[in-house]
Amino acid sequence: MAADLAGITGMNTPTGLLIGGQWTTGRAGLLPVLDPATEEPIAEVASATAEDAIEAVTAAHDALPGWAATPPRVRGECLRRAYELMIADTESLAKLMVLENGKALRDARAEVTYAAEFFRWFAEEAVRIDGMVTRSPSGTNRILVQHQPVGVSVLVTPWNFPAAMATRKIGPALAAGCTVVLKPAKETPLSALAVAAILAEAGVPDGVVNVLPTTSPGSVVGAMLADPRVRKLSFTGSTEVGRMLLHTAADTVTNCSMELGGNAPFLILHDADVDAAVEGAMIAKMRNGGEACTAANRFYVHEAVADEFSRKFAARLSALSVGPGLDDGTDLGPLVNADTRTKVATLVEEAAKDGSRVVTGGSAPDRRGYFYAPTVLDDVPPTAGILNEEIFGPVAPIVRFADTDQAIAMANSTEYGLVSYLYTADLRRALQVAEALEAGMIGINRGVVSDPAAPFGGVKQSGLGREGGHQGLLEFTETKYIAVDW
Ligand code: NAP
Numbered sequence: 001m002a003a004d005l006a007g008i009t010g011m012n013t014p015t016g017l018l019i020g021g022q023w024t025t026g027r028a029g030l031l032p033v034l035d036p037a038t039e040e041p042i043a044e045v046a047s048a049t050a051e052d053a054i055e056a057v058t059a060a061h062d063a064l065p066g067w068a069a070t071p072p073r074v075r076g077e078c079l080r081r082a083y084e085l086m087i088a089d090t091e092s093l094a095k096l097m098v099l100e101n102g103k104a105l106r107d108a109r110a111e112v113t114y115a116a117e118f119f120r121w122f123a124e125e126a127v128r129i130d131g132m133v134t135r136s137p138s139g140t141n142r143i144l145v146q147h148q149p150v151g152v153s154v155l156v157t158p159w160n161f162p163a164a165m166a167t168r169k170i171g172p173a174l175a176a177g178c179t180v181v182l183k184p185a186k187e188t189p190l191s192a193l194a195v196a197a198i199l200a201e202a203g204v205p206d207g208v209v210n211v212l213p214t215t216s217p218g219s220v221v222g223a224m225l226a227d228p229r230v231r232k233l234s235f236t237g238s239t240e241v242g243r244m245l246l247h248t249a250a251d252t253v254t255n256c257s258m259e260l261g262g263n264a265p266f267l268i269l270h271d272a273d274v275d276a277a278v279e280g281a282m283i284a285k286m287r288n289g290g291e292a293c294t295a296a297n298r299f300y301v302h303e304a305v306a307d308e309f310s311r312k313f314a315a316r317l318s319a320l321s322v323g324p325g326l327d328d329g330t331d332l333g334p335l336v337n338a339d340t341r342t343k344v345a346t347l348v349e350e351a352a353k354d355g356s357r358v359v360t361g362g363s364a365p366d367r368r369g370y371f372y373a374p375t376v377l378d379d380v381p382p383t384a385g386i387l388n389e390e391i392f393g394p395v396a397p398i399v400r401f402a403d404t405d406q407a408i409a410m411a412n413s414t415e416y417g418l419v420s421y422l423y424t425a426d427l428r429r430a431l432q433v434a435e436a437l438e439a440g441m442i443g444i445n446r447g448v449v450s451d452p453a454a455p456f457g458g459v460k461q462s463g464l465g466r467e468g469g470h471q472g473l474l475e476f477t478e479t480k481y482i483a484v485d486w
């Protein structure tokens with residue numbers, strides 16, 4: 001199996017656990033990795049137990065003083081080299097990602113670039129961890145404020161962006177002087193292992209980055225969170241698992257950054273440029289096949305432009321070519337696994353029962369692999385269940401509205417608040433609506449917000465903290481205040 005992988009990707013991908021700079025076999029046997037386009041295994045990787053996890057924490061803890069004391073410039077240069085190595089390996093890394101995740105090669109290439117950019121950005125930020133000196137109001141002393149590395153950090157990542165969710169955490173952690181143990185998703189451990197191998201090649205010392213694929217995420221992550229040497233949890237995944245981990249982290253009062261689920265509304269006001277909105281919707285809905293926390297999940301379209309938008313958007317979606325991600329010309333690959341496809345199919349069936357009209361798609365093609373047809377549902381009732389669930393697939397429900405305030409209220413009626421999209425020709429109105437939308441990020445006349453230089457994150461139950469930008473670095477630091485009389 002591994003031979004095929006090397007043949008297709010043109011690269012050798014490690015399949016062990018990475019602990020203290022050594023690739024080892026896990027105590028829990030092997031974790032099979034499947035190709036979602038064929039449902040066939042492509043590799044087996046080592047699977048960690050709680051005991052392996054404690055070894056990894058020890059390795060990270062031992063490496064911490066040396067890495068924290070390494071000059072920021074040197075830490076930054078390691079990250080910069082990792083950026084360059086990733087870019088040089090784009091094609092191999094992209095193919096590896098397609099094999100384990102299913103996404104179209106074009107999306108995978110875009111992700112490798114996006115992922116590498118986190119290393120470049122945090123290479124630059126590593127030397128800009130500013131503090132502050134002020135005189136106290138009473139005049140008796142000085143107030144010194146500095147940011148120190150928070151310490152050993154546990155990073156838990158999902159399968160939908162297997163490289164970028166890892167680099168978005170490893171980049172700032174290493175820039176800040178922290179050491180890490182990364183637990184990738186069971187569906188996509190290979191990209192994470194490949195990124196770790198690149199970091200080692202870039203000169204990151206042994207023990208600074210440890211990686212633990214596992215079939216038992218609960219006990220592995222639980223054991224690490226119970227260990228007082230672990231000072232930070234940075235998690236990206238579902239709100240459901242995030243909530244559980246917040247409870248667990250409470251026992252040791254571990255610092256948490258949480259990037260959780262989304263339910264992004266996409267608002268199209270009466271004066272929007274409909275062609276631009278269709279273009280933006282293609283990205284907001286179809287980037288990564290709809291398997292993105294930022295994916296447009298609900299389209300609220302003013303009735304004056306709804307017919308035109310629905311027709312043009314459905315035409316674009318139905319023209320997409322669906323097939324294995326590695327095939328030439330594929331626009332949309334399979335979903336990641338059978339459960340995800342079942343969930344998407346069920347949501348569409350229920351929406352149809354709720355009175356929605358299927359404009360295009362609405363079924364899974366009769367073939368091997370976890371494929372689902374690009375789907376547009378129109379006239380979706382505002383109360384339909386599909387509007388409350390993260391679809392995580394290529395399905396676009398359209399709700400028509402007559403009044404902008406009503407659209408804002410519908411957009412905000414969710415426990416989530418990650419991102420919202422808005423199309424209108426009136427920038428003044430756009431900024432007013434942007435302020436009223438309950439989301440951590442707003443795209444105005446744009447279908448994508450992700451940018452390593454910008455603070456990414458959600459409000460409400462979409463998360464705590466921010467990744468990227470300068471804030472992403474500060475999440476891996478503790479603020480220390482020193483009162484000094486000189
Ligand atoms: P998930 O089921 O929550 O899994 C995320 C990670 O948590 C995986 O590594 C998973 O391991 C691990 N995990 C599962 N159960 C655990 C437990 N009991 N204890 C500790 N770790 C556990 O999410 P997913 O299905 O992989 O990913 C999709 C979700 O991620 C969506 O909700 C999406 O919105 C969210 N997401 C959010 C962002 C953001 O930035 N806000 C970005 C991307 C994705 P296993 O793989 O072994 O289950």
Ligand code: MG
Nearest residue numbers: 185237238241
């Ligand atoms: Mg899961």
